[in-house]
Amino acid sequence: MSNHAPTAAKAKNDRALRFYRDVLGLERLHYGMWLPEDELTMEALKAAQKRYEDFLIDSVPEGARRILDVGCGTGELCLHLKDRGYDVHGLSPDINQKKVFAEKVEAPFHFTRFEDSHLEGGYDVIIMSESCQYIPIDKVFDVAAKALKPGGHLMVCDYFVLDQNAGELSKSGHDYEAFMAKAEASRFEIVKSRDVTLDIRKTLEIADGWTDKILLGADIFTEKFREKNPFIWKILVWLFGKKYQKAVSQKVLLDADRFSEVKKYEFFLFQLG
Numbered sequence: 040m041s042n043h044a045p046t047a048a049k050a051k052n053d054r055a056l057r058f059y060r061d062v063l064g065l066e067r068l069h070y071g072m073w074l075p076e077d078e079l080t081m082e083a084l085k086a087a088q089k090r091y092e093d094f095l096i097d098s099v100p101e102g103a104r105r106i107l108d109v110g111c112g113t114g115e116l117c118l119h120l121k122d123r124g125y126d127v128h129g130l131s132p133d134i135n136q137k138k139v140f141a142e143k144v145e146a147p148f149h150f151t152r153f154e155d156s157h158l159e160g161g162y163d164v165i166i167m168s169e170s171c172q173y174i175p176i177d178k179v180f181d182v183a184a185k186a187l188k189p190g191g192h193l194m195v196c197d198y199f200v201l202d203q204n205a206g207e208l209s210k211s212g213h214d215y216e217a218f219m220a221k222a223e224a225s226r227f228e229i230v231k232s233r234d235v236t237l238d239i240r241k242t243l244e245i246a247d248g249w250t251d252k253i254l255l256g257a258d259i260f261t262e263k264f265r266e267k268n269p270f271i272w273k274i275l276v277w278l279f280g281k282k283y284q285k286a287v288s289q290k291v292l293l294d295a296d297r298f299s300e301v302k303k304y305e306f307f308l309f310q311l312g
């Protein structure tokens with residue numbers, strides 16, 4: 040198994056995973072796919088995530104056997120691919136995900152960043168579910184081409200940036216045009232694609248609602264304290280004010296209308312020529 044894991048970036052990922060699992064009770068780390076009639080509830084979010092996963096699995100080309108799930112998160116997709124009879128391998132540079140995967144899935148795991156992996160020619164399909172954005176754009180297609188069998192498929196489902204001048208919203212996701220140009224110049228061709236921006240928007244709406252409640256709750260909770268302890272409150276603002284301001288300023292990341300204007304969430308199935 041590859042073992043070129045970085046140590047620096049992992050703490051952030053560990054915290055995110057623990058927040059999703061321990062605080063929100065979610066096993067999956069992606070946006071999911073909602074139905075127009077869905078209510079904004081936790082149950083509907085979980086169902087949307089399952090629907091998204093089924094969509095990916097149903098999109099695996101016929102005849103495929105060995106699949107690599109790049110950035111496999113908590114191993115949920117691998118588990119279900121395995122249940123459907125595929126020979127599945129996970130890959131992630133995150134030590135916590137490595138542990139969770141080992142507890143959950145009986146399958147090989149590559150503890151490495153994809154761009155540092157040296158996997159050769161063994162896979163029928165590579166899946167990048169919301170993980171492509173973390174892999175340097177120059178490496179995505181070249182490293183995938185080496186790891187796939189001739190005629191193999193690369194599945195990418197992720198969000199991309201349409202407008203590089205959209206502040207916080209431009210900071211995550213590959214630039215759409217640059218990604219398409221890399222795809223065009225690569226040995227892959229697109230055999231299937233679907234714009235799923237509308238299908239994911241309720242995840243932003245539900246998260247935006249939660250954030251509003253948390254900020255309001257913090258305000259109510261601290262009201263009395265602020266009145267009684269103005270001096271201590273000043274110190275706390277000095278210590279933690281920036282974090283609070285950052286949380287408020289990052290709320291734009293959850294604005295579904297703005298997301299749809301400046302970003303695009305898309306599914307691609309590429310085939311290696």
Ligand SMILES: C[S@@+](CC[C@H](N)C(=O)[O-])C[C@H]1O[C@@H](n2cnc3c(N)ncnc32)[C@H](O)[C@@H]1O
Pocket residue numbers: 052067068069109110111112113130131132133136151152153154167168169170173174
């Ligand atoms: C948003 S999560 C998505 C997890 C999972 N694929 C899903 O759909 O629920 C992003 C995943 O990408 C992984 N990741 C981050 N950087 C990576 C890299 N350079 N190579 C491979 N995976 C990476 C993270 O550890 C995490 O598993």
